[in-house]
Amino acid sequence: VIWQEGNPHLREDKTCLKMGDELFWREDIADALFSNAYSALMTVGALSGGSHLQVVYDKLRGSPLLAFEMWAACKVRWQEKLGVPTATVVKILASKPTISQRLHSSQLLQPPTTPLAQAEPDVGDMLPRLRDLLDEGTNPRSAVTETRLTQYISTKPNELYDAFNLSWKGRCKCWGAKPSLTWGSGFEHIGEKKSNYSAAMRYQAVSREASVRDKVMGQLLSAMASKAEPKEIGARASEALARIIAAEVKPDSDGGGPPPEQPVQLPSGSTGALCGLFLAACRGEAASKEIVPQLMAQLSSNEVIEAKQAAEGFTRSEQECKIPIDGVGWLALAKILSPNDTVKDLPAALVEAGAIRAAASIMARFIEDSMVQLTGIEAMSSLVGNRWAGLRAFADVGGMERVEEAMRHHGQDALIQTKGVRALGSGVQWPQDVQERARYSHRRAIDLTKTAMSQHGMDAELQIAALEALAKYLDKTRCVSEIKDGGGEGLVKMMMTTHHSSAKVQQWGRHVLTGIGADPNWAPKTSAGAS
Template identity: 90%
Template structure:
C-alpha cells in the first residue's frame, strides 16, 4: 500500500510539472531547463516503482501478466480452412528429344526455353543462370520486363526441392535487387518476398541458396529504409514512386511471412537479427513495418498469420529491442483490430488471445496498452462468440484470471470486472465439464478471485458450489482439480468434510 501511495504521489506531481512546462510557469521554484531535469528524475522514480510493482505481480510465480500463451498452443486445424498448400500446378511436359540450344544473351530466348522445358530442372537452371547473368549486366532492363518474375517464380515453385534451380533463381533475384527502383517497384511484393523467405527457411543444399535469398531480402529492404547505403545499390536519380497498392518492402516482407508456411514465419527473427547486425534496419523500423502490415490482412487466414508472427516476434529473446518496440509501435492495438475484424472466426480469436498475451509479456507498457485498447473486452467477446470451443474458453479463463491481480488503476483503465469474469468462468466450466485442462484453469481462476476479492456470493450464485462439486466428482482422480476445487470450497465456506465419493456418478 505504501508503494502504491508513493507511485500515485509521483504520478500526480509529474502531471503538475508537465503543466508548468507547457505554460512556462514555475514548480517548486524551478523553471525551464532545471524543471526539465526534475521531470526526468521523476520519470526515473516512476519507472523504478512500476518495475517493483511488476515484480510483485509476476516474478514471484514466473508467470506473464496475461497468461494465455503460457500453455501449449493448439495446432492449426485444417478443418478451419487454414491448411497450407504450395499452390503449384503440374509442369507442362517437355518436348521429345534432346533439349534445344538457346541464345543466352537474348532474354526472349531465355524465357522461352525456361517455359518450354519447365518440367526439366537442369534446363530451368540453365535458363535461370543466363537470366542471372543478364540481370547482373543490366538489373533495370531485366527487372522491368513484365515476363521475367512470373516465369522465374513459377519454375522456382515447380522445383522447390531442386537445389540447382533454387540457387540460380535466388542469384537472379539478388542481381535484380541491386537496382533500388526495381527492388522497390518489382521485388518488394509479397509473392517475391515469400519465395525468398521460403528459400531462406528451407536450409537446403547448397547453403548458398539461403545466403543469396538473405542477401536479396537485405537489398530490397535497404532500398526502402536506407536508400543511401551501399548495400541497397546505387540510389535512383528521382524518388521511387511505389505502384498503387504496394505495401512497401518491410510491410511486404511481413505480409509474405504471414501468408507463408510456419518455417517462413520462424525464420523472420533470424533475418531481422542479420539486418540489425548489418545496420540495415533498426528494431523501431521493423516494429512499425510489422504493425502497418496488419492493415493488409483482408481475410481471416492473413489475420491468423499476422497474429502467429506476433507470437514469434514478441518474446524478449527474439530480436534485440524488438519486443518493446512492437508495443511502442501499436502492435497490441493492431492485434485487437484483427480480432474485431474477424470476430466470428474461431482461429483468429484463439491466436489473437495468445498473441496479445505474448505481446504484453511482463512489460508494464504492454499491460497498459492492452488495457487501453480494450484487450480484455476482446477476450470476453471471443469467449461469448465461441462458447463451444474448449481451447478458446481455456485460454480466455486464464487471461481473465490474471486481471484480478492487476493494480486497481489498470483494472479501471481496462474496464475489468471480476464479477463478470467469475460469471464467464462458471459458464465455461458448465459447457465443458469433460475438459480437464479447462476445469483446472477455471478452478484456479476462481481461487484467485476469492483470494483477491472475497467474492463468495458471486461464486455461489446460480449454483456455483454445486458446479464445483460436480467437477470434482467428474474428475475425482485428477489431483489438480481436487486441489483447486477444495481451495474454492473452503473459500466459500462449504462443508469442510465434503469429498467426492469413490464410484459416485457425476
C-alpha cells in the same frame, strides 16, 4: 492490350500450337510475351529509381520488343552488381544486338531456317565457359560462380523466336522453368534452379505486382528456413532480403551504385519491401515465420534496420490482412517476435508501434473465426509479457473486451475457453487504475468462467484453469456471493467428482469450497474407491 490491338496479325491466325502436352492459341502465347515486356517496364523503373519510368512506358507502348531488350540489359546490370567481372559484362553487352537493328515484328513470326539445336552462335554470343575461365587463371570458385550467374543472361539472337517456335526451349532453360505460359513472370519455378538470390534482385522491379512480390519474398524465406537446401542458398537468400530491405529503409547506403536523386515513391496501396517481407512470412509455412527473428537479428547486427523500423513495418502490415488466414498468420508471427530473447529492443518497440492495437483490430475484424480468436489471445498475451507498457497498451485498446467477445462467440471451443479463462483470471491481479482503464469487471469474468466450466465438464485442463481463476477472484475480491450464485458450489463439487483422479482439480476445488464457506472436508464419493 495496346500492343495486341496494334498487331492484328497475331490474332487472326487461330492455329492451335502444341507446347509439351498442351495446346495453346497463338494469342495466348503473345500474352506470355507481353508479360515479359511488362517486366521490362517495372525493372527499368526500379533500377533508375523511377526517373526513367515514363520514358520506358512510352517505349513499351511504341515498341514492346525494344522495351524487352532494355529489360535484358538490366539483367546484365544486376549481374554486374552481384560481382561478375566488368570485362564479362562488357563482352555480353557488346554481343547483345538491339532488336530494332536485327528484326522487325513481322519477321518474328517466321521460325529460323536452321534448327536451334544445330545452330552455332557467333563467338561474341557465346556465354563464358568454365574451361576458358580456368585457362585464363580465374579462381575456380569465382569461375563456377561467374558461369552460374551468366547462364541466366540470354545472348543468342534466335531467342526472339521462343514465343512462336514449338521446339524452342531455351527461354525456359534460361529462367530455370518448365515449358509453360507462366514463365513470363520469371518467378514461377525459381526454386528448380536455386536462383532465389539472383531473382530477388529484381524485387523492386515488380513492387507494383503484389502477387509476384509475395512469391519472391515467400521463396526467399523458404530458402532461408529450408534444411534441405544447401547452406549457400540460405545465405544468399538472406543477403538478398537484406539488400531489398536496405534499399527501402536506407536508400543512401552502399548498394552497388549511386542513390536515386529522389526517393522512390510507391503508388497508393503499395506496402513496400519491409511490409512485404512480414506479409510473406504471415502467409507462409511455420518455418518461414520462425526464421524471421533470425533475419531481424542479422539485419539489426549489420545496422541495416533498427528495432523501431522493424516494429513499425510489422504493425503496418496488419492493414493488409484482408482474410482470416492472413490474420492468423500475422498473430502467430507477433507471438514469435514478442519474447524478450528474440531481437534486442524489438518486443518493446512492437508495443510502442501499436502491435497490441493491431492484434485487437484483427480479432475484432474476424470475430467469427475461431482460429483468429485463439491465436489472438495468445499473441496479445505474448506482446504484453511482463512489461508495464504492454499491460497499459492492452488496457487502452480494450484487450480484455476482445477476450470476452471471443469467449461469447465461441463457447463450444474448449481451447478458446481455456485460454480466455486464464486471461480473465490474470486481470483481477492488475492495479485498480489499470482495471478501470481496461473496463475490467471481475463479475463478468466469474460468469464467463462458470459458463465455460458447465459447457466443458469433461475437459480437465479447462476445469483446472477455471478453478484456479475462481480461487484468485476469491482471494482478491472476496466475491463469495458471485461464485455461489446460480449453483456455483454445486458446479465445483460436480467437477471435483467428474475429475476425482486429477490432483489439481481436487486442490483448487477445495480452495474454492473453503473460500465460499462450504464444508472443507467434503470429498467426492468416488475418490476413496478410486484410491
